Amino acid sequence: xxxxxxxxxxxxxxxxxxxxxxxxxxxxxxxxxxxxxxxxxxxxxxxxxxxxxxxxxxxxxxxxxxxxxxxxxxxxxxxxxxxxxxxxxxxxxxxxxxxxxxxxxxxxxxxxxxxxxxxxxxxxxxxxxxxxxxxxxxxxxxxxxxxxxxxxxxxxxxxxxxxxxxxxxxxxxxxxxxxxxxxxxxxxxxxxxxxxxxxxxxxxxxxxxxxxxxxxxxxxxxxxxxxxxxxxxxxxxxxxxxxxxxxxxxxxxxxxxxxxxxxxxxxxxxxxxxxxxxxxxxxxxxxxxxxxxxxxxxxxxxxxxxxxxxxxxxxxxxxxxxxxxxxxxxxxxxxxxxxxxxxxxxxxxxxxxxxxxxxxxxxxxxxxxxxxxxxxxxxxxxxxxxxxxxxxxxxxxxxxxxxxxxx
Amino acid sequence: xxxxxxxxxxxxxxxxxxxxxxxxxxxxxxxxxxxxxxxxxxxxxxxxxxxxxxxxxxxxxxxxxxxxxxxxxxxxxxxxxxxxxxxxxxxxxxxxxxxxxxxxxxxxxxxxxxxxxxxxxxxxxxxxxxxxxxxxxxxxxxxxxxxxxxxxxxxxxxxxxxxxxxxxxxxxxxxxxxxxxxxxxxxxxxxxxxxxxxxxxxxxxxxxxxxxxxxxxxxxxxxxxxxxxxxxxxxxxxxxxxxxxxxxxxxxxxxxxxxxxxxxxxxxxxxxxxxxxxxxxxxxxxxxxxxxxxxxxxxxxxxxxxxxxxxxxxxxxxxxxxxxxxxxxxxxxxxxxxxxxxxxxxxxxxxxxxxxxxxxxxxxxxxxxxxxxxxxxxxxxxxxxxxxxxxxxxxxxxxxxxxxxxx
Numbered sequence: 011x012x013x014x015x016x017x018x019x020x021x022x023x024x025x026x027x028x029x030x031x032x033x034x035x036x037x038x039x040x041x042x043x044x045x046x047x048x049x050x051x052x053x054x055x056x057x058x059x060x061x062x063x064x065x066x067x068x069x070x071x072x073x074x075x076x077x078x079x080x081x082x083x084x085x086x087x088x089x090x091x092x093x094x095x096x097x098x099x100x101x102x103x104x105x106x107x108x109x110x111x112x113x114x115x116x117x118x119x120x121x122x123x124x125x126x127x128x129x130x131x132x133x134x135x136x137x138x139x140x141x142x143x144x145x146x147x148x149x150x151x152x153x154x155x156x157x158x159x160x161x162x163x164x165x166x167x168x169x170x171x172x173x174x175x176x177x178x179x180x181x182x183x184x185x186x187x188x189x190x191x192x193x194x195x196x197x198x199x200x201x202x203x204x205x206x207x208x209x210x211x212x213x214x215x216x217x218x219x220x221x222x223x224x225x226x227x228x229x230x231x232x233x234x235x236x237x238x239x240x241x242x243x244x245x246x247x248x249x250x251x252x253x254x255x256x257x258x259x260x261x262x263x264x265x266x267x268x269x270x271x272x273x274x275x276x277x278x279x280x281x282x283x284x285x286x287x288x289x290x291x292x293x294x295x296x297x298x299x300x301x302x303x304x305x306x307x308x309x310x311x312x313x314x315x316x317x318x319x320x321x322x323x324x325x326x327x328x329x330x331x332x333x334x335x336x337x338x339x340x341x342x343x344x345x346x347x348x349x350x351x352x353x354x355x356x357x358x359x360x361x362x363x364x365x366x367x368x369x370x371x372x373x374x375x376x377x378x379x380x381x382x383x384x385x386x387x388x389x390x391x392x393x394x395x396x397x398x399x400x401x402x403x404x405x406x407x408x409x410x411x412x413x414x415x416x417x
Numbered sequence: 418x419x420x421x422x423x424x425x426x427x428x429x430x431x432x433x434x435x436x437x438x439x440x441x442x443x444x445x446x447x448x449x450x451x452x453x454x455x456x457x458x459x460x461x462x463x464x465x466x467x468x469x470x471x472x473x474x475x476x477x478x479x480x481x482x483x484x485x486x487x488x489x490x491x492x493x494x495x496x497x498x499x500x501x502x503x504x505x506x507x508x509x510x511x512x513x514x515x516x517x518x519x520x521x522x523x524x525x526x527x528x529x530x531x532x533x534x535x536x537x538x539x540x541x542x543x544x545x546x547x548x549x550x551x552x553x554x555x556x557x558x559x560x561x562x563x564x565x566x567x568x569x570x571x572x573x574x575x576x577x578x579x580x581x582x583x584x585x586x587x588x589x590x591x592x593x594x595x596x597x598x599x600x601x602x603x604x605x606x607x608x609x610x611x612x613x614x615x616x617x618x619x620x621x622x623x624x625x626x627x628x629x630x631x632x633x634x635x636x637x638x639x640x641x642x643x644x645x646x647x648x649x650x651x652x653x654x655x656x657x658x659x660x661x662x663x664x665x666x667x668x669x670x671x672x673x674x675x676x677x678x679x680x681x682x683x684x685x686x687x688x689x690x691x692x693x694x695x696x697x698x699x700x701x702x703x704x705x706x707x708x709x710x711x712x713x714x715x716x717x718x719x720x721x722x723x724x725x726x727x728x729x730x731x732x733x734x735x736x737x738x739x740x741x742x743x744x745x746x747x748x749x750x751x752x753x754x755x756x757x758x759x760x761x762x763x764x765x766x767x768x769x770x771x772x773x774x775x776x777x778x779x780x781x782x783x784x785x786x787x788x789x790x791x792x793x794x795x796x797x798x799x800x801x802x803x804x805x806x807x808x809x810x811x812x813x814x815x816x817x818x819x820x821x822x823x824x
Contacts, residue, residue, distance in 0.1 A: 065753045066746030066771070096742055098756075098772040131739035132773050241743055318725065318815070326820035332538035335503055336648055339473030346472045349505075364473070365505040366539050406816050408725070413733035 013293040013382050013402065015285040017170040023156035024174040024185050026208040028052035028250025031159040032150035036143035038136055039091030039129060044162045046140060048147040049086040049206065050116065055250045057083040057124070058218035060226045062243040068095030069105040069135075070125040071242060077109070077121045081215070084118045086246070088126040088204065089140055090165050090191075095131035095241035104135040111141045115148045126204055128165055128191065128242050160189040163204055166411065167191050169286050173278040175271045179264050180255035184211045186271045190230075190279035192286075203283060205230055205245040207275055211268050212251035213258040220261070222247040224269055229276035232308075233284050233400045234315050247272070284400040289407030292324050295385040299396040306343050307390070307397035313341035314386060314399075321404030324384065329375035331360050334386060346390070354387040355379065420700040420789050420809065422692040424577040430563035431581040431592050433615045435459035435657025438566040439557035443550035445543055446498030446536060451569045453547060455554040456493040456613065457523065462657045464490040464531070465625035467633050469650040475502030476512040476542075477532040478649060484516070484528045488622070491525045493653070495533040495611065496547055497572050497598075502538035502648040511542040518548045522555045533611055535572055535598065535649050567596040570611055573818065574598050576693050580685040582678045586671050587662035591618045593678045597637075597686035599693075610690060612637055612652040614682055618675050619658035620665040627668070629654040631676055636683030639715075640691050640807045641722050654679070691807040696814030699731050702792040706803040713750050714797070714804035720748035721793060721806075728811030731791065736782035738767050741793060753797070761794040762786065 029051060036046040051057070059078055061071050077083065087108055094101045109123040116123075127135060160170040174187040192203030213221065222245065230245050251257070258264045285293050296315050301307035314320055317337040323330035334353060338346075353361035356378035360367055378384060436458060443453040458464070466485055468478050484490065494515055501508045516530040523530075534542060567577040581594040599610030620628065629652065637652050658664070665671045692700050703722050708714035721727055724744040730737035741760060745753075760768035763785035767774055785791060 064743060064746035065748075065750070066742050066755050096739060096768070096772045098770055101772070131743070241739075241746060318811075322816050322820045325816065328820070332503060332648075335473050336471060336538070339471035339648060341472075343472070348473050361503075363505055365503040365508075404725075404816060406813055409729050409732065409811060409813050409816060413729045413735070 012169045012286040013290050015169050015282055018157060018160070018172040020157035022174060023160070023172045024176065024187050025153035025156070026185050026187050026250060027210045027252035028055055029208045029248065030151040030153050031155035032147040032152065033155060033158050033162045034143045034147035034150060036089065036139045038089055038139055043091070044158070045090045046143050046147050047088040047159045047162045048112065048144070048151065049159070050151055051084050051248060052250050052252060053084070055083065055248055056213065056215050056218050057246060057248050058222040059244055059246045060222055062241060064241050066096060066241045068093055068127060068131070068242040069097055069101035070094055070127045071244060072102060073105045073109065074124045074126070074244065077124055080121045082122055083124055084122040085112050085116050086124045086126065086206070087112045088163055090163055091129040092127060092133055092135050093129045093131040093242050094127040094135040097132065097134060101135060104137050107137055108140060111144050115144060124246070126244055128163070128202065128204055131241060156187055156189060163189065163191040165191060165202070166288060167286055169282070171279050171282040171286070173275045175274050177267060177271045179211060179267055182253045182255045184209060184253050184255065184268065184271070186275050188275040188279055190283065192283040203230060203243050205276065205279055206248070207246070207272055208248035208250065209268065209272065210250045210253040211258065212253060212255050213249045213268065217258065217261065217265065218247065218249065221269060221272065225272045225276050228273050229280040232398060233280040234312060281400050284402045287402035288411045289405040290402035291405050292403040293383045294324060294401050294403065296399045296401065297385060297396070298388045298390065300390040300393060301395040301397070302393040304395045304397050307395050308399065309343060310338055310341040310388060310390070311397050311399035313337045315401040318404055321401070324379070324403040325405045327376070327379040329355055329360065329372065329379045331366065331375070335361060338388065347392070350391045352389045352391070356385055419576045419693040420697050422576050422689055425564060425567070425579040427564035429581060430567070430579045431583065431594050432560035432563070433592050433594050433657060434617045434659035435462055436615045436655065437558040437560050438562035439554040439559065440562060440565050440569045441550045441554035441557060443496065443546045445496055445546055450498070451565070452497045453550050453554050454495040454566045454569045455519065455551070455558065456566070457558055458491050458655060459657050459659060460491070462490065462655055463620065463622050463625050464653060464655050465629040466651055466653045467629055469648060471648050473503060473648045475500055475534060475538070475649040476504055476508035477501055477534045478651060479509060480512045480516065481531045481533070481651065484531055487528045489529055490531055491529040492519050492523050493531045493533065493613070494519045495570050497570055498536040499534060499540055499542050500536045500538040500649050501534040501542040504539070504541060508542060511544050514544055515547060518551050522551060531653070533651055535570070535609065535611055538648060563594055563596060570596065570598040572598060572609070573695060574693055576689070578686050578689040578693070580682045582681050584674060584678045586618060586674055589660045589662045591616060591660050591662065591675065591678070593682050595682040595686055597690065599690040610637060610650050612683065612686055613655070614679055615655035615657065616675065616679065617657045617660040618665065619660060619662050620656045620675065624665065624668065624672065625654065625656065628676060628679065632679045632683050635680050636687040639805060640687040641719060688807050691809045694809035695818045696812040697809035698812050699810040700790045701731060701808050701810065703806045703808065704792060704803070705795045705797065707797040707800060708802040708804070709800040711802045711804050714802050715806065716750060717745055717748040717795060717797070718804050718806035720744045722808040725811055728808070731786070731810040732812045734783070734786040736762055736767065736779065736786045738773065738782070742768060745795065754799070757798045759796045759798070763792055
């Protein structure tokens, strides 16, 4: 079951002026399931995205990248149940035909529509089911449908994921609302995850790509469930500019304030994916500090977070320090001085000087491990850089879910 | 249960002239368990080794490296039940004291003894139990004790691992016999594995390090169970020179013939570790061909072999092609043309042109997946290089074994 995670109260997901969402049931994988979402953006909205690094990127990712280069995006269309990945030229054609059908509904050009798909791969996208359902999704468009959209984009997720924040910029109230899906195959660069974060702030188009990367780097790119990365991962940032603030034109104070709010929402969504990780019983935060640069801190944090041995030990509430130290040792940081580093489980210092800490108490470490939320902190003692990664444990249910996914 | 693996018939493990083995019970972790092994080498034997790349290397690995630089190794001492890793200076001292005690028995110098330990880490090596048991191991020395030694070095292994070959060089019969242990935390460079392969061939000292690397590269460095690497991994090659062949002095025909026999034994041992992988129900061979170089072939083979999603699908006998393609896509080969590659499950072509193969039949693929031994073959179609990796599937029992290891 998800670790300390409940679906957001619908009232807590604040409308973002300039954004409306509509949901319908196309019956892609299961009759009656609300599996098709449209997001309408007001004219003048700015959109930027980051996508999977997988060489097998899905057809909708290819089409998204193309359409984003043209700008002036006015609609997003998201289906679950089928990823339209590994589907060749026919898959590209079906993604484009979906965009055209959406464009007709909004009286815009097909290149102003971004398509997203998630679900089984290698199966043809059933546009015979999707296209006829688009008018119902269009008729459902409303500014208050964020929580319905959060539920509609789920696949193996148990809990819908959404978050909102507000802040003041230039005397105006700025709203940030985001939704995401993802619970397995979660790893940076990126994961089977879709994330959509929208704000009504006005921000210069030239800053949008930088902002989406800045935000992804501290949120969606810091979460892993099983280390696998997917063909369809996408994180989209939308700025409608309806708040009336003076357009943010450089990376100054207003940029930083907006970035902090966007990151806050994105981090909550990213952590929710680890809390809802397939079979998760524990939520783990791996915080590495004192590194020479952020890259080596991330490298070590991910080695710990991805280790099946560490993850099964956490499932068993076993303070198996040896597995953590071994993962640090094989992370690939070549000149690491293992005698200088320290490791804490929660607030308990467990390792120093290349072995167990002097005052180590198995009982104290075991007490930390019993909690549903556990922080592993590693100090490398050779610099000022730091990085944090979130993950979950590895349980019987992970195997069960993934052994039975297609059946 | 191990996949098509039984312990070797003791008679099939041929004595290697110049090598004797003795086993005793030190009661390190469990009273009565035969957990201590001595290997005696005749004067003039040549020894070379490759060791873990883990920054947290264990005390015995540090001592082995030191002693190997001095040459003239005359004895090996191996204990299970305790890895003497993460034990700091005290651990180094205990490893050296063990060497001294062994050296006294053989009337050699402590630097002529190589120590090996495997088992739990971060616990002090119980030399109070080990040292008193050494005389019994010494009294047990016999040329025919290979299978007893194979059993004595096991930890989580279910089945003892050993193999022999014979060949002719220079008109003489050359024998090669090896034993190994390892079933989890198995990954190249290297794994919780100990491997000892001995031959009576005469080979120049200058060629020994090259030979041990050549052999490891096609055997122990091609196997993975869970991707974790350990603090104690060691592979040792011994050449006693007792066969009477003219010393192999260059990398010519005789070198190649000996290398082939050594590799044959080492590959059988490495495959046995995957067959005996923790919780294994399937033995998987991942063969990647048509690469530009061996490195990129290995990179892709390991991405498939390490993927928890691929491994759970194999456990479920599910021909989940999508997970294999996704793993190929995220392996990190940046300019890979996914439309050019082909994938076979057994003899069944399942993927080409970026998606499912034209004549793909789920029934045919499912039939392949039902077998206990499955080969995934990937053709990259951009060169002549190839690499093969062996692994096993990921089952409920993997989680069970690793969640309960310390309890």
